[in-house]
Amino acid sequence: MQFLSDNAAPVHPAVWAAMAAADDTDRPYDADALSARLDERFSLLFEQECAVLWTSTGTAANCIALACLVPPYGGIVCHSEAHIEVxxxxxxxxxxxxxxxxLAPGEGAKLTPQAIAQIIDPVRDDVHQVQPHAIAITQASEYGQVYTPGELHRIGAYANMRKLRLHMDGARFANAVAYLGCSPAQASAAHGVDTLAFGFIKNGGMSAEALVFFDPSLAAQARYRRKRAGQLQSKGRFMAAQLLSMLEADLWLHNARHANAAAGELAGGARDRLLRKVEANEVFMTLSAPEAAALRAQGFSFYDWGENAVRFVTCWNTRAEDAAALARAIAAL
Amino acid sequence: MQFLSDNAAPVHPAVWAAMAAADDTDRPYDADALSARLDERFSLLFEQECAVLWTSTGTAANCIALACLVPPYGGIVCHSEAHIEVxxxxxxxxxxxxxxxxLAPGEGAKLTPQAIAQIIDPVRDDVHQVQPHAIAITQASEYGQVYTPGELHRIGAYANMRKLRLHMDGARFANAVAYLGCSPAQASAAHGVDTLAFGFIKNGGMSAEALVFFDPSLAAQARYRRKRAGQLQSKGRFMAAQLLSMLEADLWLHNARHANAAAGELAGGARDRLLRKVEANEVFMTLSAPEAAALRAQGFSFYDWGENAVRFVTCWNTRAEDAAALARAIAAL
Amino acid sequence: MQFLSDNAAPVHPAVWAAMAAADDTDRPYDADALSARLDERFSLLFEQECAVLWTSTGTAANCIALACLVPPYGGIVCHSEAHIEVxxxxxxxxxxxxxxxxLAPGEGAKLTPQAIAQIIDPVRDDVHQVQPHAIAITQASEYGQVYTPGELHRIGAYANMRKLRLHMDGARFANAVAYLGCSPAQASAAHGVDTLAFGFIKNGGMSAEALVFFDPSLAAQARYRRKRAGQLQSKGRFMAAQLLSMLEADLWLHNARHANAAAGELAGGARDRLLRKVEANEVFMTLSAPEAAALRAQGFSFYDWGENAVRFVTCWNTRAEDAAALARAIAAL
Amino acid sequence: MQFLSDNAAPVHPAVWAAMAAADDTDRPYDADALSARLDERFSLLFEQECAVLWTSTGTAANCIALACLVPPYGGIVCHSEAHIEVxxxxxxxxxxxxxxxxLAPGEGAKLTPQAIAQIIDPVRDDVHQVQPHAIAITQASEYGQVYTPGELHRIGAYANMRKLRLHMDGARFANAVAYLGCSPAQASAAHGVDTLAFGFIKNGGMSAEALVFFDPSLAAQARYRRKRAGQLQSKGRFMAAQLLSMLEADLWLHNARHANAAAGELAGGARDRLLRKVEANEVFMTLSAPEAAALRAQGFSFYDWGENAVRFVTCWNTRAEDAAALARAIAAL
Structure with missing residues (x-):
């Protein structure tokens, strides 16, 4: 039973079906009929005009976004444990x-205006020091912690005041929305987020992430940057098909709720070992090396996460009984 | 009937099957069992030790290779109509x-030692001028012309003499091998090619190209460059599956032979209009604008290629009768 | 007698004097009193608001300007023999x-709207091709040819129409103005030039060029780019001193007139050998290898410039009698 | 009386004289007779073969060196307060x-093998994390602290063991050697330093620093990188002249001893306020804002350095009586 990574999970059948359905002849690159529907479809979801590009990795989505927001001589404030840093x-x-x-500090790999200010206030306004141009946050964070709409609002207001752009790494954005129970917009765009790397691969997709521009004027340069980075696939219709299928009937949200629920099941059985509150689909626990070995011997796979600590990740297809079994196995250690 | 692009063609059923079979849980990125088999499988094909990385585009495969061969301050000799230039x-x-x-000239978008020398001999050996570090050739070329083993041998020997690295853009490498009827090695590695971007997507694949290092010592840095370029997909097993399925029972070669044959069928019916000898799966023809319009009205799709000229591309799934029908339609113009 | 390069000439005494006078303690980098006067002083010269940065080379001035005008994924139209290319x-x-x-063609290394259009009109407006963002011209050109105000006006109007930025490499801008007999503005800014690399080093300076922004809003980013490129000298006052001394009593213009006159003297004595009309301080002539050797044996130094051709460069300190002596020596060949 | 910066100090008369003497016609760029002498002259100084390039700033010297030592995808360990970082x-x-x-920690902005290990030991040996390729240290450090030969030996041995290259930022290398009383080699090359940015500008020069390669095989690429960075001045003879004059009769060492002595004079009068041991020409002291204001009112200039702290810098031309006067003024506060 794998609790290693949501990247290790299979592809959802609906995604497969959509890809198969796209296997008609169509125009190459992003000139196909499916890619053409992305902007509208995501605009509906986020209740505002969006421009959307598919990319093959979250790395590419995050970094193309950052390149659109920040000049080469600029700086980006992020958490010292942010994925883009580490x-x-x-x-x-x-x-x-x-x-x-x-790099800014912050509990649970989350930033606050105070933590950001602590880093950028001392930056002298001269050419000898790299000036901040943007903030990058992760929703949910690298420790599975979720920014509430209120927290986002404060960061967005601060960014606006300091004339900083705001990027959101949403590798597990779906899990965050599932946790918050709010609209996708309330978990992002409504609070001044300029760009979102909306992750689908960990959540049942195969190879397509969505780079969402809430400021669509940035998308034109992003298209050039995507091509230049070797990210413009020639059979792009299979990329668009993945994204569209995940939006269909809110599959993205259902999958995320499922994964979150499994994480909750697991966490619920081992409250005393939890290192972090479980808000998304990652469960960080205290576990000694012999304990970890014992679990692995029972067929559970997972990563160590520092000394005497491990990370379990649940997925869109993690069975509730498997999560429960793992919880019991932990309780029995 | 589409003669627009081999990028517009569907994915081969065997590739679909291999991807479906890979939909088991496995380790993320390129730590999966399929990715681990690439080096050995391609080494067999090329009859020498290779190191192989999947990438999502030919652009990325070509450019990661070039970055491994040439320092930032160096130069790469290529044809003035090479894809990497244009x-x-x-x-x-x-x-x-x-x-x-x-940029060097050359009939049919092919280079020769003479053409290369014409460009690099005048380069002064001083820091004011960018020095050549590598040569990049395309097999088959942008005009569907194929380098023979003899031609490759001469370029390879010249590269060696001038201490230049040699890269091959093989977006249609399969079509070239099918045309030559030689081994894959004889169409590339045997003549001093250091790196090959071996294309599969145009030839029945979906989203995976193979970056082949015939000098495996270069592959270590390539892995870092691939990650850094956002090309390391988290569910890499679906990438490896595509490549392995294409090598299975020489599917790549069968597909290319089929496409070449269809191109031959088409060319055979319109010899007097041919702008280039047809060696791979591209057919360049003289066609006036009204003639092109007439063909399109009959349901044939294709690109204009300059004034009074068009390009037809045949694919792994182009039906012989469709190629014949197009040939007849052209003859009837 | 050196006709090798204006880079080989000595530094003008007035520049030495200004540097010596700057040898007081002052604030480091560009916070000194002299650097602070540059914007105003050049604004007077160009009859419009300018922002001015010193750099240590024309290469740096040209390239910082281009980086301000063009994104990394953009293109710059220049002559195929432009210094920035070659x-x-x-x-x-x-x-x-x-x-x-x-790269665009053009007689005498000069561009025209027609030549530029010939290069950029065929660029497809899609992400697969690098889009033009700016034009770079050289005043006087690499062959010593000068753009007239009328020619500049046409290029500026074309740039404006095509929404392209316009940079001028003015390594020999002084010689061009001396030739035209117009105001500096009429030779540049009045016609839509955005940035000018105004050269002083070849014209009697030591190590300071002026990067002039006719759109001062671009200068803020240029200051960051200059620092980041290791071009912000810590004793910048010696850089500013050089520039200010050259503007004092139009020393730059006097020096250039002197050099142009010497070139005229030389050219006048060998009209039948001239390869280019002599408009600035460069004289290109037909000369066989034995003839060149004969001249060198008489103590004249100069560069070969292709087969059976040489380049003579006159300087701010070239003595009229030396130019005349060279002319006579050539006539006597 | 200025204690602001050694960048604010004048140029030494011997440097002026050498520059004036170079004001003869000579070949441009670095083809002049003086530049040609650099390798030999510095090889003598360092008692081993060196290759030396002049650059116009320490920034450029440091960064060209780093570019030669580390690939774009690599990492460089430095102190969190290193100049290159801050x-x-x-x-x-x-x-x-x-x-x-x-970024590694360390008392007095100095690194130790332990501090370096603390940063690089946790780096996973996989492509997701940037791998260390080099170490950069500053001699004397940003807090005026000097690495002893023993400390350097330990760092060099560690670098060798971990296969890391070693760069030394020597903006105040002269002051370090003056303090240590050892040979220049013992303060650098003898312990495995690959590249040294040997600073002269703060020590009486005008605009030339020396980039010294103790592994001369790296210098070839450095020459291309220097040109490409716009650092190859056309009248390079004035750059070489500065460096040669500073080596003449060990002027660099005399100047540094003078500055160090002045710093000692100043520090000696205010031992109780010292924040750091004074080893070079920087004196960091506790001083309240009113105290600082009082000193400034008496005509002393200096920078604040955090809260209730200031930095005084002494120079090659700081008069002993001025340092003494400042010491007395501080004592009298």
């Missing part, structure tokens, strides 16, 4: 041509 | 951090 | 992060 | 094409 192999430096990540 | 949105400049394309 | 070691690719030079 | 406007990101600075 786990994207320096991709932001590549796409932005060397813009600098300015 | 149609990749400046991607080589992005991936190589500004290396320069040095 | 002799700056790929610097434009470095500063712009890979923007592409789009 | 005060070079993101220049390392520009020159290296986005390589990442990995």
């Amino acid at each position: 786990d994207e192999g320096g991709a932001p430096g590549f796409f932005t041509h060397g813009a600098k990540l300015l | 149609d990749e949105g400046g991607a080589p400049g992005f991936f190589t951090h500004g290396a320069k394309l040095l | 002799d700056e070691g790929g610097a434009p690719g470095f500063f712009t992060h890979g923007a592409k030079l789009l | 005060d070079e406007g993101g220049a390392p990101g520009f020159f290296t094409h986005g390589a990442k600075l990995l």
Whole structure:
């Protein structure tokens, strides 16, 4: 039973079906009929005009967005444990041509205006220091923590006041919305987010993420940047098909609710071991090395996450009984 | 009936089947069991040790290769009509951090040692001029022309003599091999090619190209560059599955032979209009605007290719009778 | 007697004097009193508001300007023999992060709207091709040819119509103005030039060029780009001093007139050998290898410039009698 | 009396004299007779073969060196308060094409093998994380602290063991050598330093720093990188002249000893206020805002350095009596 990663999960049958249905001849790149529907479909979802590009990875979606928001000589405030800082192999430096990540602290890998101010207030307003141009936050965060609409509102207002652009890494945006029970807009665009890397791959997709511009004027340059980065696939209709199928009947939301519920099931059985409140589909727990080994011997797979700690990830297809079984196995340690 | 682009063609059933079979849980990124088999499988095909990475576009495969071969301050000799010069949105400049394309002439978009020498001999050996570090050729060329083993041998020997690296853009490498009737190695690696972007997408694949290193020592840096470029997909097993299925029972070669044969059928019916000898799956013809319109009115789709000229592309699934019908329609103009 | 390069000439005594006078303690970088006067002083000269930065080379001035005008994914139309294409070691690719030079033809290394259109009209308006964002011209050109106000006006109007920015490489701008006998503005800014790399080093300076922004709103980012490129010298007062001394009593113009006159003297004595009309301080002549050797044996230094051709450059300090002596020596060949 | 910055100090008369003596006609760029002597002259100084390039700033010297040592996808370990991290406007990101600075802690802005290990040991050896390729240290550090030969030896051995390259930012290398009383080699090259940005501008120069390669095989690419960065001045002989004059009769060392002595004089009069041991020419002191204001009212200029702290810098021309006067003024506060 795998609790390793939502990247390890299979592709949802509806996504397969949509891809198969796209297997007709159509115009190459993003000139196909499906890609042409993305803007409208996401605009409906977010209750405002959007421009949307598919990309093959969240790395690319995040970094194309950042390149549109920040000049090469600028800086981006993010959490010191943000994925773009820690786990994207320096991709932001590549796409932005060397813009600098300015690292802020924050509980649960979440930023606050105070934490951001603590980093950028000391920056001298001169050419010797890299000036902040944008903020990047992750919804849900790298520790599975969710920004509430109120928290987002405060960050958005601060960004606006400081004339900073705001990007959201939404690798697990669906899980955040599922947790909040609010509209997608309330979890993002309504509070001044300029760009969102809306993740679908971890949530039942195969190879398509959505880069959403809430300021559609930025999308024109993004299309050039996407091509230039080798991200413009020639059979793009299979990319668009994945995204559209995930929006159909809110599949993205159902999948995320399922994964969150499984995480809740698991967390509920081991409250005393939890290292973080479980708000999305990641469960961080205290577990000694022998305990972890014992669980693995029972067929559970998962990653260590520092010393005496592990991470379990639940997926759109994690069975409730498997989560319960894992919870019991932990309780029995 | 579409003769627009091999990018517009559907995905081969065997590729679909392989992807479906990969829809098991496996480790993310390229740590899956299928990705692990690529090096060995391609080494068999090319009869020498290879290291192979999947990428989502030929653009990325070409440009990651070039970035491994050439420093940012270096130059790459290519044909003035090469895809990397004309149609990749400046991607080589992005991936190589500004290396320069040095443009050489040549019949049929093919290079010769003489044409290359004509461009690089006048380069002064000083820091004011960008020095050549590599040669990039396209097999088959942008005009569907194929380098013979003899021609490759001469280019490879010249590259070696001038201490230049040699990259091959093989977007239609399969069609070239099908035409030559030689081994894949004889159409590439045997003559000093360092890196090959082996195209599968135009030939029945969906979204996976193979970046092949005949000098495997270059692959380590390529893996970092791929990640950094947002090309390392989290469900990489679906990428590897595509490539492996195309190698199975030489599907790549069968598909290419089929496409080439259809092109031959079409060309055979309109010899007097041919602008180029037809060696792969592209047919360039003289056609006036009214003639082109007449064909389109009959349901044939294709691109204009300059004034009074058009390009027809045949695919792995182009029906012989459709090619024949097009040939007859042209003859009847 | 050196006719090798205006870069080989000495520094003008007035420049030395100004540098010596700046050898007081002052604030570092560009916070000194002299640097603070540049904007005003050049605004007077160009009869409009300017923002001015010193740089240590024309390469840096040109390339910082281009980076301000063109995004990394954009293109810059220039002459195929422009210095930025041929002799700056790929610097434009470095500063712009890979923007592409789009090469146009033109007599005497000068561009016309027609030549520019010939290059950019065929560019398809799609992401697969690099779109033009700016034009770069050289005043005087690499062959010592000068754009008249009328020619500039036509290029400026064309740039405006096509929404392209306009940069002027003015390594020998002074010589062009001296030739035209017009105001500096009429040779540049009055016709829509956005940025000018105004050269002083070849004209009696030591190490300071002026990067002039006729659209001062661009200067803010240029200051960050200059620092980031390692061009912000810590004792910047010596840079500003050079520029200010050259503007004092129009020293720049006097020096250029002197050099032009010497070139005229030289050209006048060898009309039948001239390869180009002599408009600035460069004289291109037909000369066989033995003839060149004979001249060198008499103590004249100069560069070969292709087969059976040479280039003589006159300087602010070239003595009229030396130019005349060279003319006589050539006549006597 | 200025204690603001050694960048604010005048140019030494011997440097002026050398520049004046270079004001003869010579070949442009670095083809002049003086530039040709640099390698030999510095090789003598460092008692081993060196290759040396002049640059116009320490920023450029540091960053060209780093670009030679580290690929774009690599990382450079430096102190979190290193100049390249804090005060070079993101220049390392520009020159290296986005390589990442990995920030280590350390007393007095100095690194130790332990501090470096603390940062790089947790880096997973996979493509998701930027791998360290080099270490950059500052001699003397940003807080005026000097690495002893023993400390350097330990860092060099560690770098060697971890296969990391080692760069030294020597903006105040002269002051470090003056303090140590050892040979220049013992303060750098003897312990595995690959590249040194040897600073002269703060020490009586005008606009030339020396980029020293103790591994001369790296210098070839550096020459291309320097040109491409717009750092190859056309009248380079004035750059070489500055460096050669500073080496003449160990002027660099005399100047540094003088500055250090003045710093010692100043520090000696205010031991109780010192924030750092004074090893070079920087004196960091506790001083309240009113106290600082009082000193400034007496004509002393200096920078605040955080809250209730200031930095005094002494220069090659700081008069002993001025340092003493400042010490007395502080004592009298």
